[in-house]
Amino acid sequence: MASVTLEGVTKSFAGLTVVQSVDLAIAEGEFMVLVGPSGCGKSTTLRMIAGLEETSGGTIRIGARDVTQLEPRERNIAMVFQNYALYPHKSVRENLAFGLKMRGTGKAEIEQRVARAAAMLKIEPLLARKPRQLSGGQMQRVALGRALVREPDVFLFDEPLSNLDAKMRVHMRDEIARLHREVGTAMIYVTHDQVEAMTLGDRICVMKDGVVQQVGRPLDVYDRPANTFVAGFIGSPEMNFADGEIASEDGRPVFRSGPLALPLDGARQGAALEPGQPVTLGIRPEHLTVAATGLPARVLHVERMGAESVLQLDAGVGLRALVDRDDGVEEGDTIHLAAPANRLHLFGRDGLALGGAGR
Amino acid sequence: MRSRYDWVIWTFFWGGLALTALFVGGPVLNAIWLSLHQASSFIAEPKFVGLGNYARVVQEPEFWSAMANGLIYALSAIVLQVVIGIAFAMVLNQPFFGQRLVRGLATLPYLLPTVVVALTFQWLADGSVGLLTVIARDLGLGTIPWFEQPATARASVILASVWLWTPFVTICVLAGLQSIPPALYEAAKVDGAGPVSIFFHVTLPQLKPVLTVVVLLRAIWMFNKFDVIWLLTKGGPLGATEHLPILAYKRAFSLFDVGGGAAVATVSFLILMAAVSTYLWMFPLEEKR
Numbered sequence: 001m002a003s004v005t006l007e008g009v010t011k012s013f014a015g016l017t018v019v020q021s022v023d024l025a026i027a028e029g030e031f032m033v034l035v036g037p038s039g040c041g042k043s044t045t046l047r048m049i050a051g052l053e054e055t056s057g058g059t060i061r062i063g064a065r066d067v068t069q070l071e072p073r074e075r076n077i078a079m080v081f082q083n084y085a086l087y088p089h090k091s092v093r094e095n096l097a098f099g100l101k102m103r104g105t106g107k108a109e110i111e112q113r114v115a116r117a118a119a120m121l122k123i124e125p126l127l128a129r130k131p132r133q134l135s136g137g138q139m140q141r142v143a144l145g146r147a148l149v150r151e152p153d154v155f156l157f158d159e160p161l162s163n164l165d166a167k168m169r170v171h172m173r174d175e176i177a178r179l180h181r182e183v184g185t186a187m188i189y190v191t192h193d194q195v196e197a198m199t200l201g202d203r204i205c206v207m208k209d210g211v212v213q214q215v216g217r218p219l220d221v222y223d224r225p226a227n228t229f230v231a232g233f234i235g236s237p238e239m240n241f242a243d244g245e246i247a248s249e250d251g252r253p254v255f256r257s258g259p260l261a262l263p264l265d266g267a268r269q270g271a272a273l274e275p276g277q278p279v280t281l282g283i284r285p286e287h288l289t290v291a292a293t294g295l296p297a298r299v300l301h302v303e304r305m306g307a308e309s310v311l312q313l314d315a316g317v318g319l320r321a322l323v324d325r326d327d328g329v330e331e332g333d334t335i336h337l338a339a340p341a342n343r344l345h346l347f348g349r350d351g352l353a354l355g356g357a358g359r
Numbered sequence: 360m361r362s363r364y365d366w367v368i369w370t371f372f373w374g375g376l377a378l379t380a381l382f383v384g385g386p387v388l389n390a391i392w393l394s395l396h397q398a399s400s401f402i403a404e405p406k407f408v409g410l411g412n413y414a415r416v417v418q419e420p421e422f423w424s425a426m427a428n429g430l431i432y433a434l435s436a437i438v439l440q441v442v443i444g445i446a447f448a449m450v451l452n453q454p455f456f457g458q459r460l461v462r463g464l465a466t467l468p469y470l471l472p473t474v475v476v477a478l479t480f481q482w483l484a485d486g487s488v489g490l491l492t493v494i495a496r497d498l499g500l501g502t503i504p505w506f507e508q509p510a511t512a513r514a515s516v517i518l519a520s521v522w523l524w525t526p527f528v529t530i531c532v533l534a535g536l537q538s539i540p541p542a543l544y545e546a547a548k549v550d551g552a553g554p555v556s557i558f559f560h561v562t563l564p565q566l567k568p569v570l571t572v573v574v575l576l577r578a579i580w581m582f583n584k585f586d587v588i589w590l591l592t593k594g595g596p597l598g599a600t601e602h603l604p605i606l607a608y609k610r611a612f613s614l615f616d617v618g619g620g621a622a623v624a625t626v627s628f629l630i631l632m633a634a635v636s637t638y639l640w641m642f643p644l645e646e647k648r
Contacts, residue, residue, distance in 0.1 A: 050545075050549060051548075051549075052545050052548065052549075071548070072545075072548040072549045073548060073549070073550070073551040073552070073553070077549060078549065079545075079546070079549045081542045081545070081546060082542075083540065083542050085540065085542035085543055085545065085546040086546075087543065087546070087547075087560065087561065087564070088543075088564075088565070089564040089565070089567070090560075090564075098547075098550050098552075098560065099549075099550035099551055102550055102551035102552045102556060103551045146546075146550075150550075
């Protein structure tokens with residue numbers, strides 16, 4: 001077991017910087033999720049930790065060891081790949097044993113460790129099969145097993161669930177969480193799926209364009225996004241944004257955007273607001289509620305998802321609200337919205353959260 | 360499922376079958392028929408002799424030395440072509456400056472007509488002015504009798520064949536290498552495998568379907584190869600490079616022992632068929648990995 005430390009880790013390809021000076025510390029036993037849209041540099045960062053990509057700058061440490069220049073096999077890491085990358089010509093048992101065999105582990109110990117991993121993942125009946133005889137979920141279990149038997153310093157996951165169907169994905173997500181609880185080794189997990197990030201991570205690291213946007217506990221990032229990108233990326237449906245400015249009504253701060261006016265009394269970032277200051281207001285769809293009075297909005301469309309419905313609204317600006325399906329709202333209705341001030345997010349025109357949230 | 364294009368499929372199927380029967384099946388049957396008859400020329404009236412021709416040819420030492428020569432030639436050429444072909448393919452699969460050009464150049468020998476290659480080789484190996492001869496002499500190796508002594512003639516014929524047909528192996532293996540998912544190499548690296556282990560545990564097993572076909576095709580072609588040997592040595596010196604196809608040709612067209620030649624060719628055909636069947640039983644062609 002060990003911690004992982006990245007200091008100023010940078011990657012450039014042919015003059016293009018894809019990962020820019022990443023500083024990140026993953027504690028011993030921590031589950032860190034790197035999350036962001038495709039092309040944000042999260043996979044490249046993971047591959048640099050694995051040693052599959054060379055760094056263009058910076059230092060990577062596993063425990064106290066500087067591994068920046070080491071080959072993957074010298075780093076004592078194990079990795080689970082998106083396409084499983086099982087050796088097709090080897091049986092499941094041989095797939096699990098290969099890493100240990102390459103390290104010269106004794107036969108008896110290999111057998112014991114393979115048996116233990118197979119039991120943990122409930123893949124004992126599959127040991128004699130070839131990968132092509134397995135389903136996607138089974139292959140992913142074997143890939144997990146192959147990492148598990150190695151008992152590495154750190155586990156790396158590169159979008160391991162993205163090839164599975166929705167149901168299996170949820171199932172394997174629980175499985176990975178369980179494994180982490182049982183083995184207690186640091187895990188670094190790359191995904192573009194914010195639900196995976198939120199549910200799995202002890203902490204998440206949101207990346208965009210090769211730059212770390214915010215690192216924090218999932219709910220902290222959800223509650224206090226550092227900038228409009230993080231605010232929009234984490235949470236589903238996406239946060240509503242409206243550009244406007246701060247006005248003062250009867251000496252109290254109000255957000256104004258065209259016909260839209262929202263009092264900011266009690267807003268978390270209410271302090272230090274100056275009238276005339278241009279801001280971007282953010283509010284999550286799940287924090288807008290249908291009320292007897294308040295902001296009037298016309299219902300353009302209702303997406304019924306089952307337990308909840310997403311309302312597409314016109315309130316002078318376009319908004320989305322996530323409401324209980326029993327609210328009985330129909331297309332064409334005019335409703336009133338309440339937006340609790342303590343759920344409002346305010347961002348400067350540079351996109352950064354006012355009052356210095358997060359980071 | 361029936362479609363209105365069924366007739367196209369069946370036309371191609373029956374057409375192909377008819378052409379194969381006519382131009383492959385026909386001559387094979389004709390050769391077998393000839394091998395059961397005695398005829399001193401192609402126009403003489405053949406006389407049925409049963410298995411007499413077979414009994415006759417297998418009693419001759421030429422037959423057995425031709426068989427041995429053929430096996431030595433085919434096996435050495437195949438092994439060298441496959442080993443060198445894989446090595447070339449692996450080099451050409453690495454990214455380097457001018458890779459496309461070199462890939463193109465590497466396939467060149469395979470595109471040349473055998474006659475051109477054979478004549479070029481004879482020039483290169485000319486006893487007094489050939490480039491190879493001169494280089495060997497300047498290196499202090501003396502004058503090498505490229506085609507004049509049994510051992511060197513065998514080696515020269517194998518060398519020429521390897522030079523000519525290694526590109527075929529290289530092309531096939533290169534295509535095979537490019538279809539290996541990079542993640543397998545990465546998984547092996549993370550698992551602690553070095554370059555040698557990666558070759559034996561990832562590359563080679565992944566190439567198996569390609570190599571199965573390549574070895575099979577090379578074996579069939581090398582065992583039946585006639586042109587390059589005939590052009591270089593005509594089976595000489597002292598029959599050192601005479602294998603079954605050349606023996607069959609000489610019998611039928613130089614000695615006008617048409618029945619004997621056909622018997623040699625038929626035996627050669629049966630041996631090859633047995634070998635190929637055994638091979639396919641040992642290494643069944645996989646439809647899917």
